[in-house]
Amino acid sequence: MPGPAESETQISVLSFDDLDGWAQDDHAAAFETFRNTCLDMDDPDWQTMCAYATSEPDPKAFFELFFRPVLIEDGTPALFTGYFEPELDGARQRSARFRYPLYAMPPEAKGTDLWYSRRQIVDGGVLEGRGLEIAWVDDPVELFFLQVQGSGRVNLADGDKLRVGYAGANGHTYRSIGMELVRRGTYEPHQVSADVIKNWVRRNPAAGRELLFHNPSYVFFREVSDVPADKGPLGAMNRSVTPMRTIAVDPAHVPLGAPVWIEKDGEDPLRRLMIAQDTGSAIKGAQRADVFFGTGDAAGRAAGRLKDPGRMIVLLPIQRAYAMAPDSPL
Template sequence: MLRALGAALALGLTMTGSAGQAETTRSLLDFEDLRGWAEDDHAAALDAFLETCPDLEAPDWSALCAFAQTEGDEDPRRFFELFFRPVLIEDGRPALFTGYYEPELDGARRRTPRFRYPLYRTPPELTRNAPWLTRQEIATSGILEGRGLEIAWVDDPVELFFLQVQGSGRIRLQDGSLIRVGYGAGNGHPYRSVGRELVRRGVYEPYQVSAQVIRNWVRRNPAEGRDLLFHNPSYVFFREVTEVPADRGPLGAMNRSVTPLRTVAVDPAHVPLGAPVWIEKDGQTPMRRLMIAQDTGSAIKGAQRADIFFGTGAEAGRRAGRLRDPGRMVVLMPIQRAYAMLPEPLQ
């Protein structure tokens, strides 16, 4: 059938990048080249694809989505094999897989002796035209206090810091109800890694640093820990997310809920949002899985750079924080698009 058309193809398409950048190559593969393909749960991947494919406007993507909605669940693996071709996109940089998650913090709507660290809405004087106050200046000046900008209060300033790093999360109130918060705005200062700062100070070696290690160090060293968090001048303001139920996944870059271990954040300069992506993650816990490119991230740059969504809560955070593995990522493109990538024949 259609997959036989490309059997044994390993044709690379080279695109000239801008000055100083490596060239980008695209190679058509066959599904038999994808390690572990036959063993995956393609129905779970199809469910994630259906979450965002109705928002894809190009005619070929729209047609594939319509077919998936009506007939794709009869044989999900066959659906992907019949209408897509695997494309390996490389830009000279090694593949790197990391993980992200949605934090869940304990909190309250009003300040109490336990819950005394606020999540703020965007202040009206913040503009996009110039950097505002730094994290340290916001914390020490009291400029946001008493203005009714608080969405909720939490009990752990370290977890609040990581909530800002992630950009979204959930607050579990004492009655069991949930508040979901999303990114509202930033203060205009660049993110600076506190993990790298710990390495620079000689506290840890690079291979020792993880989110949990940072948490533990800050809690053991309150004064120095507060100073360490101030090393990152970036500060995030939140908005309360009401357009999606709090018990569903957070919103990704496509403004739809993301799916644990089926959503991947990518660089949209190389991988189109909404596309299926085959993951071959190596490392201590190898992963062979079909995911959907439904999110982006400021640190996710490159053709072989991906961030895997692990879910919500502390355990998801521990798993995501440990991940920093090599491997390979292959994008599934509609078959006509994949073949359109072939170079023109030489005259």
């Protein structure tokens, strides 16, 4: 159950009339995404409604009957960013072209809070010769961003495709290399995107390599090629995520599987019911969400441009909502 992570957390129960654009959304699309993971939720607060969701109720009425919108604020302004499933070129065996490894999770790293840093793993060779390589790719910059996204596809040289998902990390705090470029004065905040960062790293090979080490976090992968090609990658709930209906959240504030109403402002406002089916090392806070855009370059460009304010409202079971904010009117 999400609760006040810090003393300044404010919780307010709203009505559906308070949600800008609620009546105009495609509730059926959100409902289908919700059902994809709802039955995996073990909490008794969710079990009754998840069972009822299998009886084909009217989607909009379903959400309005079982839930109440809850605004959770922790003093940090809302921020929406995007993520996607990248596609890389690679091979099962190392070669002159494919020489950058995707590693499986080392067994000893699973039991520690803090393992070797990115620099120690890449430059120190601590994983070499252990048979942990899942595949080899040809671009260290794309590999870095694959780790940021947490999942992706590798187009193998023999024509096959390999899908990988998040298996764990080394425990180091994620540090944004985009923010580091802003701190150095290389770019203004509004200029930074994934493509801008990639191009800068490639134009400045030595300095770019050092910039990647600014982020000590390192992600390990697992092969998930049994996921059908027409489905999205596996999220934190071990189910396929859905483009433009799945968000990554901070589970300290938002329970995984919960519907979340998004009011994203900016150049292209978005009013939509999303489902919290994923997490991310950079997604921290009650008003922080990462929108899943899909697979491939076009999705990557769209996701990379998203960095907007707004607000997000979690839909929680009625009893839980009022238990969190007992002073709210019934």
